[in-house]
Amino acid sequence: MRTKSTNRFITMTIIYILLIILAFVMLIPFVWMISASLKFNKDIFVIPYEWISKEPRWQNYLDIWTKIPLAKYALNTVKLTLIVTILQILTSSFAAYAFAKLQFKGRDLLFLAYIATIAVPWQVYMVPQFLFMRRLGLADTHLAIIILQAFSAFGVFLMRQFYEGIPDSLCEAARIDGMSEYGIYARIMLPLSKPALSTLTIFTFVNTWNDFLGPLIYLTTDSKKTLQIGIKMFISQYSAEYGLIMAASVLSLIPVLIVFMSLQKYFVAGITTGAVKG
Amino acid sequence: MQSQSAQKRKIRQTLVAYSFIAPNFIGFAVFTLGPIIMAFLLAFAEWDGNNPLKFVGISNFTGLFTNDRFMASLKNTIVYSLFTVPFTLIVALGLAILLNQKIRARTFFRTVAFFPYVASLVAVAAVWNMLFTPAKGGLINQLLMNVLHMQPLKWAASPKTVMFTIVLFSIWKNMGYYMVIYLAGLQGISEDLYEAAALDGAGALQKFRYVTLPQLKPTTFFVTIMLTISCFKIYDIVYMLAGGSNGVVNKSATVLVYYIYEEAFRNWHLGSASAAALVLFAIVLIVTLIQFRGEKNYAND
Structure with a gap:
């Protein structure tokens, strides 16, 4: 009984990890799109990338x-x-x-x-x-x-x-x-x-x-x-x-x-x- | 007397029926059927759109196969399909199996996987071009360098990686669509089969191998056909990712439909463009015939 529920737990963990990776891959471009739309051109390729600008440029x-x-x-x-x-x-x-x-x-x-x-x-x-x-x-x-x-x-x-x-x-x-x-x-x-x-x-x-x-x-x-x-x-x-x-x-x-x-x-x-x- | 009124009624019925069909059919016949017939005629002619049309037999076709740019387009389209079809299929199946489990927020994850398919290409291609910029500051190149310790890639800017970039993008954008088809296929598999397999002592992997995969065969067949046809029609993705600022696509990335577009609307070689279009049609037709055959087989099973 116990091994069965541990198994189930492991499977579900793997499934959720895969799903989170999926959501990440599918959504990152859209998140990046919104983030970049609020930046000055010069700040877009700055390393490291700043996901949320301190001063969002709504002017765009x-x-x-x-x-x-x-x-x-x-x-x-x-x-x-x-x-x-x-x-x-x-x-x-x-x-x-x-x-x-x-x-x-x-x-x-x-x-x-x-x-x-x-x-x-x-x-x-x-x-x-x-x-x-x-x-x-x-x-x-x-x-x-x-x-x-x-x-x-x-x-x-x-x-x-x-x-x-x-x-x-x-x-x-x-x-x-x-x-x-x-x-x-x-x-x-x-x-x-x-x-x-x-x-x-x-x-x-x-x-x-x-x-x-x-x-x-x-x-x-x-x-x-x-x-x-x-x-x-x-x-x-x-x-x-x-x-x-x-x-x-x-x-x-x-x-x-x-x-x-x-x-x-x-x-x-x-x-x-x-x-x-x- | 009676037969006359019956005949009158029949004529009336037919007229009513035609009145239903007419609005759509007239538009369809004039603007779709007509041009299709014209495409067949044009392929055997030479025309620039202004001067008189001249029939030239099959020389448009023989010309195509000695044309470098056409052959490159054909080759690129085939290479693109060879990579895109199997990988999209595998990812779509994997996603469908994951999202068919009893999990939390299932609808959310399905929506997320599907949204890129409906999102406007111009918008998502613009983001991809920035994420996959050849510059070192691009997010993906940063990832390659800092996490995977690899050299940055030139992506769509290099003839070596441009097709790879296009394939990657296509998989990302379209897999949600085929996932939906697979989900429907999975839901059509009877629960009894899994129970019977469980009684025989089958584990999860064996259930997948001996129940899921064989039961999904018709779906896989259908998806393969749909994917292949859509791969041969590819145009806009290439135009967005690999087209320069003037919209011209290099030999390393040109595809069949791009060739047709370029021959017709840039060079005004209308005959040779139509010949290329018929080559595309022949390929799609062959794939469709294979589908008809296959569907008959599955219907007999």
């Missing part, structure tokens, strides 16, 4: 707004992220309803077209897509970024999977009561699919917020840039403005942190959808 958090048009970048990013997320949710859930609950000619073929493109990475067709958008006069516009992100096959696929799990009899009953298909979608399916909608929301939000290559290719005018591109340009131009770079980084992470903390459950659900069977 004020200066960054005037050094680059951070407010404009943030506004652009918020605008794009909101529009893309709303469009994505509306059009995906709408199309998914037809794929899951309606019978019509060409359904399987159309759905196959969606599935097939999930396997094609965006990087494969980003060049012709850009040329096409340029032809339409959409280069260097926010509309291009919205179009780029708003019609993903992934969204339709995710929503369809979820709708398949809702019994058909529910729709049938509503049809007998004389409800139109649009009514069934709006009043029965949408309210029932909150978990899937949340998953799609957080995925789209994080993807659009963090997207880099899309805005890098499309947005050339400074006042149209997003946070990611804007901060990256700032880093390239003023690579020695360590304190300011870190302050901008901290600020750009806050919205992601808030959304992630409040919707974490759905994020995990989204990752495991289709990942593990049985």
Whole structure:
């Protein structure tokens, strides 16, 4: 008995030691980021490193707004992220309803077209897509970024999977009561699919917020840039403005942190959808 | 009479269905399907975006394989994948097993392991560049010198260590994602199997070897595929860690997607960029087909 509990004690100790190392490795960069954002540039590489400055330089958090048009970048990013997320949710859930609950000619073929493109990475067709958008006069516009992100096959696929799990009899009953298909979608399916909608929301939000290559290719005018591109340009131009770079980084992470903390459950659900069977 | 009204109803039904699909499908067909087809055509043509397009057969492809920079990109991408896939997999599995135990603050530790995955790349790459600065004052070099008594490394600034730095960063940033998949896999293993193993006198290590690992086989397979595909699509990490102030990545660190980007949007060799894109597509397709095959096998088991 006694050896068993000692064993258990040793195992748990090892587990906690490993976990503390893990937390350390994962968190140190973020802690360092905050610490460095409150320093003068000359103090950043001082040996030994001072984790908590005696005189924190809060000024960095004020200066960054005037050094680059951070407010404009943030506004652009918020605008794009909101529009893309709303469009994505509306059009995906709408199309998914037809794929899951309606019978019509060409359904399987159309759905196959969606599935097939999930396997094609965006990087494969980003060049012709850009040329096409340029032809339409959409280069260097926010509309291009919205179009780029708003019609993903992934969204339709995710929503369809979820709708398949809702019994058909529910729709049938509503049809007998004389409800139109649009009514069934709006009043029965949408309210029932909150978990899937949340998953799609957080995925789209994080993807659009963090997207880099899309805005890098499309947005050339400074006042149209997003946070990611804007901060990256700032880093390239003023690579020695360590304190300011870190302050901008901290600020750009806050919205992601808030959304992630409040919707974490759905994020995990989204990752495991289709990942593990049985 | 009746059959006519039935037919009318059917047509109506189809129209309603199409009205549901249209908003998404039109956008999808015009801006995704169209460009995909165009990518295939462009790969066999020469075009700078302005002058008339000229079809050139397969010369874009033969050109690629004699191009130093393309071959370096291909090689770097493969090397990157060869190191990133197994190490991310092992770390993710280890983390999942740790965080599947009955421990305090489990949610906290899971969140901590997962957060780098959602954190904006620009921000975390900026911190990494400072922590892993080639200067002696960098935190990591300090650690190397004072704790491990090693020489400071040049990290992303040296062609010898740049890939190593990129791999290290990728593992750190992405392992949380795959950990979540493994956690789901672990929770799917029936408790009975462990009890049966315990009755047979199996210790913790034997349980892991004979129950956990075999039961996780489908998950491991899935993770390997996902990881490989995402490794071949790598671009932004390289751009952030190894791109100079003008954003140009050296031969020592260039990857496939970077090559496509550079050929298309810096050199305006649109045909050759599309040919490189098709090479990327072929690789991803092969991996996906392996996945389909594998999933069939597991379904039969």
